[in-house]
Amino acid sequence: MTGAPRRRVTVLGATGSVGLATVDLLERHASLFAVEAVVANSDAAGLAAVARRLNARRAVVSDASAGPALAAALEGSGVATSAGAEAAVEAAALPVDWTMAAISGAAGLAPTIAAVRQGGAVALATKECLVCAGAAFMREVATAGATLLPVDSEHNALLQALGGQSVDDVERMTLTASGGPFRTWEAERIARARPEDALRHPTWSMGAKITIDSATLMNKGLELIEAHHLFAIDAERLDVVVHPQSVIHGLVTFRDGAVTAGLAAADMRVPIAHALGHPQRLATPAARLDLARIGSLTFEAPDMGRFPALRLAREALAAGGAAATVLNAANEVAVAAFLAREIGFGDIPRLVEDSLEAADRQGLTAAPETIAEAIDLDVEIRSLASGRLPEARLRAH
Known part of the structure; x- marks a missing residue:
């Protein structure tokens, strides 16, 4: 990846265990990646900390009630903020090269499919996409020409x-x-x-x-x-x-x-690094x-x-x-x-x-x-x- 333009990435579910493992890797390889958006459910303080660590352009909480706390936590940082389920989907749809899809539960379906439809690589940790809507989801992947990379260790x-x-x-x-x-x-x-x-x-x-x-x-x-x-x-x-x-x-x-x-x-940093660096390899601790x-x-x-x-x-x-x-x-x-x-x-x-x-x-x-x-x-x-x-x-x- 040396000498290549920084890849644009979005992290959905940025404050969960998979999201934070991804954040750790992005920090360690900051010269390779530019973070477009980070999305979480309601942990405004946690998301604000992640956004600052990654110098993200945008931070979004899908729980609208957490919006004011997120805006306050990032005031003066230059990080744009928004809140609500629609805002989360809009953030997932932003054109990027790679998206970590790690919003747990069926709540992750709509943002993940938005990420798929923009056609980049999607690192999939939201198992509900395939369990709830497997055939329909895989048709969306094929139609968009997206690359699906599993990050469950198995x-x-x-x-x-x-x-x-x-x-x-x-x-x-x-x-x-x-x-x-x-x-x-x-x-x-x-x-x-x-x-x-x-x-x-x-x-x-x-x-x-x-x-x-x-x-x-x-x-x-x-x-x-x-x-x-x-x-x-x-x-x-x-x-x-x-x-x-x-x-x-x-x-x-x-x-x-x-x-x-x-x-x-x-x-989890091992399979995440495989997906993040794909088709090359990234060092992990x-x-x-x-x-x-x-x-x-x-x-x-x-x-x-x-x-x-x-x-x-x-x-x-x-x-x-x-x-x-x-x-x-x-x-x-x-x-x-x-x-x-x-x-x-x-x-x-x-x-x-x-x-x-x-x-x-x-x-x-x-x-x-x-x-x-x-x-x-x-x-x-x-x-x-x-x-x-x-x-x-x-x-x-």
């Missing part, structure tokens, strides 16, 4: 392990899972887990929602759905293996029996693997009995249609209720399964044809799942 590892070869040559893609904090717990103890128990992830430091998804293994199920769309690979060739050391992040088995794997320290010190790597099959969320995600992927959209929306409602201590940990997959069955009975089975349809269905399913919360609360108490 999908990034698969991309690198694939090495540019055709998916037709792939016999199996395997995602690894740490197993979460409850890997060795008995089912009865898992069902009684509290939020503080579920938030103690053994290897990764992440936001609350994704950490709970890792504890239920729903996160791994959502990643299977993502991989299906990202790599245009059928569900039968996707697999999950539990690997507690989180050293290997993904494996590709080719039809000749050869296996390639993506290994790295459990540091991430720890280097010392396999002799690690000593051994272990693997085990996931237990669908103790972790039914993974089974539900597999079934949703196999069912197709609207099942993945329903799964994701119901899971977001369930996780929020668990974090609020309204339902128990074991009620998360039960509420998701109840919602899937209710959606099926109501005929909500057709896959969204557009992003707008996916957003509408997400809203409808959230309402449906929320309506089933009283029953789950009774079970919890």
Whole structure:
């Protein structure tokens, strides 16, 4: 990249864990990048600090009520500010070379699709785009001629392990899972887990929602759905293996029996740097693997009995249609209720399964044809799942 013009970048979700890891890399390679915009939900103080660190041209909070605080925090800085959902989409649509899409939840759909439509490279950490609206989202990517770069450690590892070869040559893609904090717990103890128990992830430091998804293994199920769309690979060739050391992040088995794997320290700056520098490499401060010190790597099959969320995600992927959209929306409602201590940990997959069955009975089975349809269905399913919360609360108490 030496001697090349600075690449223009935007960071969506700039105050989250992935966003801050991106900010760290942009700071370390400031001579290579010019930051057009940084976007967050409501953390005005955090976003203002990020905007100053990166000398961003614009800072946007999607929560309109946080707008005055952002403007005050950046007064005199020369950084333009705006607020509201529409402002976030407008910032995402600004013409840049590279966008980090790391707004969690279905709220990330509209800004991410705006980034895709402007045709640059999009580093995707917002899994809901592919889970809620996979086929429609990938059509948008193709129409815009955008470059989609996965930054989930597992999908990034698969991309690198694939090495540019055709998916037709792939016999199996395997995602690894740490197993979460409850890997060795008995089912009865898992069902009684509290939020503080579920938030103690053994290897990764992440936001609350994704950490709970890792504890239920729903996160791994959502990643299977993502991989299906990202790599245009059928569900039968996707697999999950539990690997507690989180050293290997993904494996590709080719039809000749050869296996390639993506290994790295459990540091999100590794896959983010791969996407940020693509097609070249950027230096990172991430720890280097010392396999002799690690000593051994272990693997085990996931237990669908103790972790039914993974089974539900597999079934949703196999069912197709609207099942993945329903799964994701119901899971977001369930996780929020668990974090609020309204339902128990074991009620998360039960509420998701109840919602899937209710959606099926109501005929909500057709896959969204557009992003707008996916957003509408997400809203409808959230309402449906929320309506089933009283029953789950009774079970919890």
